[in-house]
Amino acid sequence: MAAVLPLVDLKAEVRPDAWLNSIIKGDCVAALDALPDQSVDVIFADPPYNLQLGGMLHRPDQSLVDAVDDEWDQFESFQAYDAFTRAWLLACRRVLKPNGTIWVIGSYHNIFRVGSMLQDLRFWLLNDVVWRKTNPMPNFKGRRFQNAHETLIWASRDAKAKSYTFNYDALKASNDDVQMRSDWLFPICSGHERLKGDDGKKVHPTQKPEALLARIIMASTKPGDIILDPFFGSGTTGAVAKRLGRNFVGIEREQDYIDAAAERIAAVEPLGKVELTVLSGKKAEVRVAFNTLVESGMIKPGQVLTDAKRRVSAIVRADGTLVAGGEAGSIHRVGAKVQGFDTCNGWTFWHFEDQGVLKPIDDLRAVVRAGMGKLG
Numbered sequence: 001m002a003a004v005l006p007l008v009d010l011k012a013e014v015r016p017d018a019w020l021n022s023i024i025k026g027d028c029v030a031a032l033d034a035l036p037d038q039s040v041d042v043i044f045a046d047p048p049y050n051l052q053l054g055g056m057l058h059r060p061d062q063s064l065v066d067a068v069d070d071e072w073d074q075f076e077s078f079q080a081y082d083a084f085t086r087a088w089l090l091a092c093r094r095v096l097k098p099n100g101t102i103w104v105i106g107s108y109h110n111i112f113r114v115g116s117m118l119q120d121l122r123f124w125l126l127n128d129v130v131w132r133k134t135n136p137m138p139n140f141k142g143r144r145f146q147n148a149h150e151t152l153i154w155a156s157r158d159a160k161a162k163s164y165t166f167n168y169d170a171l172k173a174s175n176d177d178v179q180m181r182s183d184w185l186f187p188i189c190s191g192h193e194r195l196k197g198d199d200g201k202k203v204h205p206t207q208k209p210e211a212l213l214a215r216i217i218m219a220s221t222k223p224g225d226i227i228l229d230p231f232f233g234s235g236t237t238g239a240v241a242k243r244l245g246r247n248f249v250g251i252e253r254e255q256d257y258i259d260a261a262a263e264r265i266a267a268v269e270p271l272g273k274v275e276l277t278v279l280s281g282k283k284a285e286v287r288v289a290f291n292t293l294v295e296s297g298m299i300k301p302g303q304v305l306t307d308a309k310r311r312v313s314a315i316v317r318a319d320g321t322l323v324a325g326g327e328a329g330s331i332h333r334v335g336a337k338v339q340g341f342d343t344c345n346g347w348t349f350w351h352f353e354d355q356g357v358l359k360p361i362d363d364l365r366a367v368v369r370a371g372m373g374k375l376g
């Protein structure tokens, strides 16, 4: 079982494992106030949406819709909701590391209020992501569009934060080598994933799909990072964090949800080190200019470079540029020009001869990078 902690002051705890991978029972603002400054890497928050549902909602066959009418989702007024939002976001800001980021999910009922509060509190919006539901609930009354999505806001703690985690290359590689877009398609949580009680009823009215949390965690954290969820509910964040080799800390008020979350997380098997290694591509590598190869003597001024089939050639100049016919410029520009293209990756296009064998100049760049790695 994940440990369940009472709300005690944890600020003085030098060992974060006093609260790591635990669920703190209590109000989120008080529990956040008990955690040390700058102690978590990423926050995922799924707060009450303040749905303001009035009266019972029926389907056309008169069956009752299982709507979110829980006491924890009720607020007296927009002002009361804003005061609550401000309090928990401020408390989150204090516990977030300077390069940390926060995700907040919501619907049209609350997400605009949350977004403007994030900006007022000096978080820096990085993206809004639309979670498009493959199987949304119909609009039974037929008086509005079907409400088929929820919105996530992703923000850094500070405007100037540059080194927050974003696993761009891994996301792109996992998306058939196409940049990951900000509209995501997932089904709502159902089937075997949906926690049900002995009575067959849902344990939690707004359990989020694990796939959504997996995308968030894989995009914005590294193995071993600490993810905080101040509205833990059924523990989706904790279950996915544990499976993906991350640490979590959850906060939740309701004992029934805490019990369900603790049991759920205990059943999760973490993946192994090999499965969890995050792909870091060219963006994470040290930048090496072509001129470095010339300066270091690996490529000599006057040397001839060709394409892989020796159809075109260029001469290397001492300043690290190439010249081919009337065209001079970078390896990329000249490579594009000789082919009649707009762009070209000169590193893989241009080749040098090594003992009669043509090799891409990218091989030499790899040698330089390996040397830099040893120095660093």
Ligand SMILES: C[S@@+](CC[C@H](N)C(=O)[O-])C[C@H]1O[C@@H](n2cnc3c(N)ncnc32)[C@H](O)[C@@H]1O
Pocket: 026, 027, 028, 029, 046, 047, 048, 049, 072, 204, 206, 207, 208, 209, 230, 231, 232, 233, 234, 235, 236, 237, 251, 252, 253, 254, 257
């Ligand atoms: C929208 S649900 C989160 C659901 C969760 N993401 C999941 O997948 O199960 C919000 C949760 O926040 C809890 N909650 C509401 N207000 C709270 C507060 N002030 N402090 C702590 N928990 C709170 C509710 O009990 C509820 O479980």
